[in-house]
Every structure is written in C-alpha cells, then in structure tokens.
Amino acid sequence: MKQLFVTSILGLAALAAAAANPPLRIYGDSGKPDTVSRQTYYLVGITSPGAEAWIDGKEAHVYKTGSFGAEITLKEGKNVIPVKVKQGKKKSEVKRTVVYSPVTVKKTVAITENTRELAQPVYLATDSGAYLQYGNGGDRLGGSKIGFLDQGVELKAVGETKGLYKVQLSDNYFAYVPKEYVHKADFNPVVVNSGSASLANIGKADRVSISLPRRVAYTSMTMIDPQVVKVSLYGVTNNTNWLTQRNELGIVEFVDLQQESDVLHLYIRLNDSHNWGYSVHYQGNMLVIDVRHRPKSLDLADLTIGLDAGHGGEFPGARSPSGLLEKDVNLDIILKMADMLRAKGAKVVLTREGDTGPSMTERKRIWRDGGVDIAISVHNNSSGNPLVPMGTSSYYKHICNRGLAKSLHESMLTLGLANFGLVGNFNFSLNGPTEYPNALVEVLFMSSLPEEEMLADPEYRTKIAGRIVAGLENYLREAAKK
Ligand SMILES: [Zn+2]
Structure with missing residues (x-):
C-alpha cells in the first residue's frame, strides 16, 4: 500500500513536470526595472538544463546548470529585453526592463577619513x-x-x-x-638604547633575542634571493656592541644590525633558499624572533598541512546564478584535497570540516595549535563578465610566500583555465601569518557561466583538488633540491 502510494505520487509529479512550462527566472531580478550607468549589460537567466533559450531574439547557450546569458548594448533610457525559453513544446517568456542612464560617477579609490x-x-x-x-x-x-x-x-x-x-x-x-x-598607558617615550643580543639554536628554530628597556613597537618583513627576515625596532638606538652566537645554527646565516635615524633594523639573513616561517614576540622586555628551521623531511608523509575552506555556516560567500554556494564548493574541494593528502601520509589540519563559519582569528588559531608546516586556503571568486571564463588566481601577502602561490597557480593553469593572475601583497587575513608558508587559491569565478558549470561538476572539483595538491608537491620537490 505504502509502495503504491509512493509510486502514484512520483507518477503525478512526473505528469506535472511534463505539463508545466519550463522554469525561467532572471538573475538579480528584484521585480523592478534595473537602472544602470554602463551601456554594456549582462543579462543572465536560469531555466532547466536541456531547455533552449533566447535573449533579445538571439539564441543563448544553456549550460548544464541551467544558466544562460547574453551581452546587451543598451540604448539610452528604457530597454525592454524579451527572454524566452523552450523545452519540447512548452515555453516560458519574461521581459526584463533595464533603464540606462549614463552618469559620471565620481570614482573613490579608497574610503579615507581625515585624521x-x-x-x-x-x-x-x-x-x-x-x-x-x-x-x-x-x-x-x-x-x-x-x-x-x-x-x-x-x-x-x-x-x-x-x-x-x-x-x-x-x-x-x-x-x-x-x-x-x-x-x-603611562610611559616615557624617549628613544631607548638596545641591549645585548644573542643567537641560539633552540631545536626547531633559531632564536634571535635583543634586550630592550621597554616594549617598543616593531614591524617585520621578508625579502627573497637571498632570504632575509628584517625586523625594525622603532625609537631605538643601537647600543648592542656584540652579538653572541651560542651554538650551531639551523637556518640563520648571520644577523646584521643597521641604524637608520631612530630605527634599528635587524637583518636576519637565512642560509636556506626558502623561508619556513618566523614569529616575533616579547619575553619580558626581550624581543624574541624565532626563525623556523627547514622541516627535517619535505615528504608529505612527514608534514602537517593546514587547509581552509572559505566561508561556511551563515556566511555563504558568493552565490552563482543557478544557486551554487561558494561555501559548499570551497568545502568540497578542501575535503577532496584532505583525502588526497592523507592518502599520501600527510597530517591534515582543517579549519572546518562541515557547514560552520569560524572567524578568521579562530581559523588561524586552529592552524597554529595544529602546528602546520604549510597552509592553503581555497575560495572562489565572483564579478566581471559572466559570459566568458574569468580564470583562476593565487594569492600571497609576504614575498617569501610567492614561490608557494606561484607553484599552486601554475599547477592550476595546467587544467587549461583562463589566467586571472598571481597576486602579491594581498591583504587576506589568512595570508597574514608569518609562522608558516601560506597561500590562497581563488579557484574560478562563481559568476562566470562556463566556470559555474565546471564548479557544479563533482568530477571537475576532484580534478581541481588534484591540481592544488600537485602544486604543493611541486613546491616541496623544488624546495628539496635547494
Ligand atoms: Zn570567498
């Protein structure tokens, strides 16, 4: 009886589907006319996969996601654009009204306020x-x-x-x-003298310490070819007459102190082709810089890899025209990468394993507590022309992480994707840490119809995961040579 009931419901649903007109909605349609200031307009519609579509009388390719689109050159004032879809003998039709009013918009580069x-x-x-x-x-x-x-x-x-x-x-x-x-706070802001400095191998890192009479402000940056960690101490005069080297060092070649006005720079020159991470903190009034040694082995089986799927929980990230959510795509790629890395023996530390949205601070804490050797974030982009492939891109903030980002990017490009670029000085929170090499991959554009189709395909997402893992392996293989 129950079986029969289910069968008849399914039968009815099938009949209803056959009788209904194909679904049709316009992406970003609020029900009101769209007012724009640019003459080029991208109209994107969504119907059922397999339907045919026409925009403004011209046939538009319908992707496997059901998305389709066209570029329209608007005339000034009101434009009424007919959109039609057909599946078998059934048709649906809507009209999209777009008002083009060319105005000169003052371009604001950044929101700055007067200080x-x-x-x-x-x-x-x-x-x-x-x-x-x-x-x-x-x-x-x-x-x-x-x-x-x-x-x-x-x-x-x-x-x-x-x-x-x-x-x-x-x-x-x-x-x-x-x-x-x-x-x-209460303190005397006079320029202070630096005290004794020392250099020591503390096991997994080399430690540079410099004593100061109070906790002064500092900044750090990295340089490559050769690898340098430069730490600048502000309001400090060099009064350090010797630099004691206590025992055999693991990665620091030498430290040079250079005075520039009232700033004391510590040039920490590494004897490695790569920077494996460093941290700067105070112990009392002693500034301590720990520069991590190269891992003993660069085999994945001996490494801990941090993985991060962007967004999650109540933060969906970008939404594709057909309704694919960036948080889900990111997580699927990351979980596939985790499986591949574990199969190669790596230890994996994930910032999220399900549909949760930890804060950036929490994600960094998870990686730090997990003792990651290298960390990779995965996001997907959105914006630009929806009708063409926009491409893949990789990002780093600190120059010492350019090599990792470049290797991931080059591996992604072997899929034949459009090249959106390798981007440096990127201010993404998870590219901020200096404690371990890190990079961000913005796989593709959720907003691009051809790329949305790729991202909607689970097999293609497996390929993407495979290419990011291969990029990491290439990076490690190259690093092992030098
Ligand atoms: Zn994102």
Whole structure:
C-alpha cells in the first residue's frame, strides 16, 4: 500500500513536470526595472538544463546548470529585453526592463577619513590581537596591515580618526592602530638604547633575542634571493656592541644590525633558499624572533598541512546564478584535497570540516595549535563578465610566500583555465601569518557561466583538488633540491 502510494505520487509529479512550462527566472531580478550607468549589460537567466533559450531574439547557450546569458548594448533610457525559453513544446517568456542612464560617477579609490591631530600625545599599550596598518584607508579586506604586535607594546598616539589612532613609531614613521586593541598607558617615550643580543639554536628554530628597556613597537618583513627576515625596532638606538652566537645554527646565516635615524633594523639573513616561517614576540622586555628551521623531511608523509575552506555556516560567500554556494564548493574541494593528502601520509589540519563559519582569528588559531608546516586556503571568486571564463588566481601577502602561490597557480593553469593572475601583497587575513608558508587559491569565478558549470561538476572539483595538491608537491620537490 505504502509502495503504491509512493509510486502514484512520483507518477503525478512526473505528469506535472511534463505539463508545466519550463522554469525561467532572471538573475538579480528584484521585480523592478534595473537602472544602470554602463551601456554594456549582462543579462543572465536560469531555466532547466536541456531547455533552449533566447535573449533579445538571439539564441543563448544553456549550460548544464541551467544558466544562460547574453551581452546587451543598451540604448539610452528604457530597454525592454524579451527572454524566452523552450523545452519540447512548452515555453516560458519574461521581459526584463533595464533603464540606462549614463552618469559620471565620481570614482573613490579608497574610503579615507581625515585624521584629527591630538593636542597632546596619548600614550598607549597594546592588548591581545593588536596590529598596525599603513593607512586609515579601508577596502573590502580592511586597511593594509603591516603586521601584528605582541601585548604591552608601547605606542605614542598623535592623531585619531574613526576607530583608529595614528601612532608615531619614530621621527619619520607613522602607522594606525585600531582603538579596540589598545588601552591608555603611562610611559616615557624617549628613544631607548638596545641591549645585548644573542643567537641560539633552540631545536626547531633559531632564536634571535635583543634586550630592550621597554616594549617598543616593531614591524617585520621578508625579502627573497637571498632570504632575509628584517625586523625594525622603532625609537631605538643601537647600543648592542656584540652579538653572541651560542651554538650551531639551523637556518640563520648571520644577523646584521643597521641604524637608520631612530630605527634599528635587524637583518636576519637565512642560509636556506626558502623561508619556513618566523614569529616575533616579547619575553619580558626581550624581543624574541624565532626563525623556523627547514622541516627535517619535505615528504608529505612527514608534514602537517593546514587547509581552509572559505566561508561556511551563515556566511555563504558568493552565490552563482543557478544557486551554487561558494561555501559548499570551497568545502568540497578542501575535503577532496584532505583525502588526497592523507592518502599520501600527510597530517591534515582543517579549519572546518562541515557547514560552520569560524572567524578568521579562530581559523588561524586552529592552524597554529595544529602546528602546520604549510597552509592553503581555497575560495572562489565572483564579478566581471559572466559570459566568458574569468580564470583562476593565487594569492600571497609576504614575498617569501610567492614561490608557494606561484607553484599552486601554475599547477592550476595546467587544467587549461583562463589566467586571472598571481597576486602579491594581498591583504587576506589568512595570508597574514608569518609562522608558516601560506597561500590562497581563488579557484574560478562563481559568476562566470562556463566556470559555474565546471564548479557544479563533482568530477571537475576532484580534478581541481588534484591540481592544488600537485602544486604543493611541486613546491616541496623544488624546495628539496635547494
Ligand atoms: Zn570567498
């Protein structure tokens, strides 16, 4: 009886589907006319896969996702664009109204606010999570970060703007710090002398220590060819007369102290072709820089790989025209990569394994606590022309991670994808850590109809996962040679 009932329901559903007109909706249609200031308009519709479609009287290719689209050159004023789909003998039709009104839009490069000078300097100390940024400008990813600071670092604020203090690091260097990460403190802002410095092998890292009378502000950056970690101490005069090397070092070739005005630079030159990560923190008033040694083995079986699927939970990321969610695509690719890496013996540390949306801070904590040797984030892009393949891209922030990002990118390009580029100085939060090499792969564009079709295909997602893993293996193989 139950069986019969189910069968008859399915039969009815099939009949209903056969009788209904094919579905048709216009992507981004709010029900009101669309008003635009650009003459080129991309109209994207969604129907059922296998239907035929026409936009403005011209046939449009219907992808396996059911998405189709066309480029329309608008005339000034009101444009009524007919959209028609046909499946068998059944048809659906809608009209899309687009109003083209060419206006000159003032282009704003970045949202910057005027910084108000403070009548008196305000003395501050950092709290957990504090970071410095170059300017007070903001974009989608926030003002460009210089780097994080340890707690209790003393800063002199000379100006303020919404949510930020402008701090004077030295005679000539200024930066911004978010107000939420500092508290008022009392200290004497005179230029200080550096004390004794030392260099030691502490096992998995070489440690550079320099004693200071108080926790001064610092920044760090990397250089390549040769590999250098440069740490700058602000408001410090070099009074370090010797640099003691205690025992056989693992990666540091030498440290050179260079004074520039009231900034003391520590050039930490590595004897390795790669930078395997470093951290900067205070122990009391001693600034400590730990530079990680090259892993003993670069076989995947001996490494811990951090993996991160972008977005998740209540944060879907980009949504493709046919309704594919970026968070789901990212996770599927990452889980496939995790399987492949585990099959090769690697230990894998995932920032999420299901439909959850941990914060960026939480993701970084998971990687740090998991002791990752290398970390990779996967996202998918959105924007631009939906009618053409937009391409794959890879990203890094610190120059020392360019090699990893480049290797992942080149491996992705072997799939014959369009090349959206290799991008450096990228201000993505998970590219910020210096403790381990890291890179971001923006696989393809959810908004591009041909790429949406690729991303919707589970077999293609397996190929993508395979190419990212191969890119990582190429990177390790090349590194092992040098
Ligand atoms: Zn994303």
